[in-house]
Amino acid sequence: MTDSLVRAPETDRTHATPEQYAERYARSLSDNDAFWLEEARRLDWVTAPSKAGNWSYDPVDIRWYDDGVLNLCHNALDRHLDARGEKVALHFEPDDPESEARTLTYRELHREVVRIANALKAIGVKKGDRVTIYMPMIPEGTAAMLACARIGAIHSVVFGGFSPEALAGRIADCESRFVITADGGLRGGKPVPLKDNVDAALERPGAGVEAVLVVRHTGCEVNWTEGRDFWLADKANDADCPCEEMKAEDPLFILYTSGSTGKPKGVLHTTGGYGVWAALTFHYVFDVRPEDIFWCTADIGWITGHSYVAYGPLLNGASQVIFEGVPNYPDAGRFWDVVDKYGVSIFYTAPTAIRALMREGDGPVTSRDRSSLRLLGTVGEPINPEAWRWYHEVVGSGRCPIVDTWWQTETGGIMITTLPGAHDMKPGAAGKALFGVEPVLVDGEGKLLEGAAEGNLCMARSWPGQARTVYGDHQRFVDTYFSTFPGRYFSGDGCRRDEDGYHWITGRVDDVINVSGHRMGTAEVESALVLHPTVAEAAVVGYPHDIKGQGIYCFVTLVAGEEPDDALERELKAQVRSEIGPIATPDLIHFTPALPKTRSGKIMRRILRKIAENDYDSLGDTSTLADPGVVDALIAGRRNR
Numbered sequence: 001m002t003d004s005l006v007r008a009p010e011t012d013r014t015h016a017t018p019e020q021y022a023e024r025y026a027r028s029l030s031d032n033d034a035f036w037l038e039e040a041r042r043l044d045w046v047t048a049p050s051k052a053g054n055w056s057y058d059p060v061d062i063r064w065y066d067d068g069v070l071n072l073c074h075n076a077l078d079r080h081l082d083a084r085g086e087k088v089a090l091h092f093e094p095d096d097p098e099s100e101a102r103t104l105t106y107r108e109l110h111r112e113v114v115r116i117a118n119a120l121k122a123i124g125v126k127k128g129d130r131v132t133i134y135m136p137m138i139p140e141g142t143a144a145m146l147a148c149a150r151i152g153a154i155h156s157v158v159f160g161g162f163s164p165e166a167l168a169g170r171i172a173d174c175e176s177r178f179v180i181t182a183d184g185g186l187r188g189g190k191p192v193p194l195k196d197n198v199d200a201a202l203e204r205p206g207a208g209v210e211a212v213l214v215v216r217h218t219g220c221e222v223n224w225t226e227g228r229d230f231w232l233a234d235k236a237n238d239a240d241c242p243c244e245e246m247k248a249e250d251p252l253f254i255l256y257t258s259g260s261t262g263k264p265k266g267v268l269h270t271t272g273g274y275g276v277w278a279a280l281t282f283h284y285v286f287d288v289r290p291e292d293i294f295w296c297t298a299d300i301g302w303i304t305g306h307s308y309v310a311y312g313p314l315l316n317g318a319s320q321v322i323f324e325g326v327p328n329y330p331d332a333g334r335f336w337d338v339v340d341k342y343g344v345s346i347f348y349t350a351p352t353a354i355r356a357l358m359r360e361g362d363g364p365v366t367s368r369d370r371s372s373l374r375l376l377g378t379v380g381e382p383i384n385p386e387a388w389r390w391y392h393e394v395v396g397s398g399r400c401p402i403v404d405t406w407w408q409t410e411t412g413g414i415m416i417t418t419l420p421g422a423h424d425m426k427p428g429a430a431g432k433a434l435f436g437v438e439p440v441l442v443d444g445e446g447k448l449l450e451g452a453a454e455g456n457l458c459m460a461r462s463w464p465g466q467a468r469t470v471y472g473d474h475q476r477f478v479d480t481y482f483s484t485f486p487g488r489y490f491s492g493d494g495c496r497r498d499e500d501g502y503h504w505i506t507g508r509v510d511d512v513i514n515v516s517g518h519r520m521g522t523a524e525v526e527s528a529l530v531l532h533p534t535v536a537e538a539a540v541v542g543y544p545h546d547i548k549g550q551g552i553y554c555f556v557t558l559v560a561g562e563e564p565d566d567a568l569e570r571e572l573k574a575q576v577r578s579e580i581g582p583i584a585t586p587d588l589i590h591f592t593p594a595l596p597k598t599r600s601g602k603i604m605r606r607i608l609r610k611i612a613e614n615d616y617d618s619l620g621d622t623s624t625l626a627d628p629g630v631v632d633a634l635i636a637g638r639r640n641r
């Protein structure tokens, strides 16, 4: 009964009624420009925009609020100081529950941001420069992002779990000359050698930088390059640091994300539209009230951490928790300890975390109070109805609505969800379009599908939070998102729309897999594997994994004369870890003498996916294979989970 409705409790129907939603949604489409100009008033502008959308999908040129001028750091901090300077902006919960927690008010966070902004200026950062941020989940991470926004620098946050190799690639791609990092981080009691990783990355070709600002965090030993490395504390100062006036379309940040081909893409977001979108989606979806304590467990290295840690909550003047650690340290009740400690009322996490905790049983949850919770959210991948029900019934004690929010790095913020109060929920369905969003489904030929249907999820029109380009490669942006179905933005996801207009995301339809809510291009893992001298060819697919959603299944053929063994398997896994990072570690390696190919030499991934899924009955047409015998050999060698 996955389609059954779960009703939001009447007491939560205060934010947007079903009628208000329907009315506002209809107007957001029919009177799009007026709607978006009105919504722009959520922000302070130096010069208010006279027009909202100015975009085209053919040719691809996306602009919003073109003639507006503003600064997002001002909007996130300065403008709150008079009315709520003493309100908590961040509660920082360290990895070790015995370590000292820190709380920063809006005034204190503002001071921290100004200090970092001055440090950035002192090391030579100017408006338009790219600054790479490689940080643990500590207040200085968010503050560094806002400091960049304050002085008009473009931040490129790289997840602290990425390897030096991956970091180097991202530094080189956007020609970033500055890095902000910490001496080290802590996750689940284990040290993360951030500064060492930066040192290693900067030895790679193309990744030389002028200066590295280092935040003292764990106090661990670090190597030092005189003239290049600077402690933040030595460069920071309280001098006045006015907010730079930014045009709405000036870049705000670059965030790298995996695609189906090639190296990760630097998705570029700009200032005005992204700001409006982050502010609006946070306001509506999380139904935020002044007394709420919000907690999004995402790292700032992902888009969720950008929009719902750094920007959304602060643009709305909300109080939030940021957490350095992991869900199961020191034990599986940690999330709920933190919820109780700070009185968290809105909690936003990923299905993979929910599934991992569900496995530990109800005890670690029910032994904690959790009565402060009133709204739960999920993001990152489809949530299976079983995990949804556990989240709803056990974590939320059946009291809290769940928002299952579908969106992407490229969309800047939440696109499809139910709204608490306005919509009933269906376990496993993301829900309906947010204001100004017009999702459509098309078949393989691009034909529009009406009513209840399943197809490729596209957007028929732009919205302010949409990515503008791929940094340095606009053609790649056009090719990736606008060429499959011309005139539409193609998300890369499959989706079923039911008779009530709810969207059920069926997963990626391209060669991207979703591992624990993280996007991984199969091509990236393949490239890492073939770097090994024994590997002739590799093909990587996803397969269903109980906790991670999808696991990484690698088919590998070796060069002639090489024999597979356990040691080689370990070496290949290590190779992928060091090229990309631990999140890309293969789950299964299947050595095979050959891969199934068409006569023109194309690997038939469809067949590999079926084999990885243990689904041998629906292998489909294998007659176009150059050597159909390969399939039997593959089935015989199937790796057990």
Ligand code: 6R9
Pocket: 257, 302, 303, 304, 378, 379, 380, 381, 382, 383, 404, 405, 406, 407, 408, 409, 410, 430, 491, 492, 493, 505, 507, 508, 514, 517, 518, 519
């Ligand atoms: C925000 C984020 C985007 C991809 C997206 C889709 C999957 C995200 C989802 C979901 C089903 C949800 N995805 N939210 N699938 N239901 N609520 O995760 O961005 O890292 O760019 O990933 O994640 O496949 O295309 P990003």
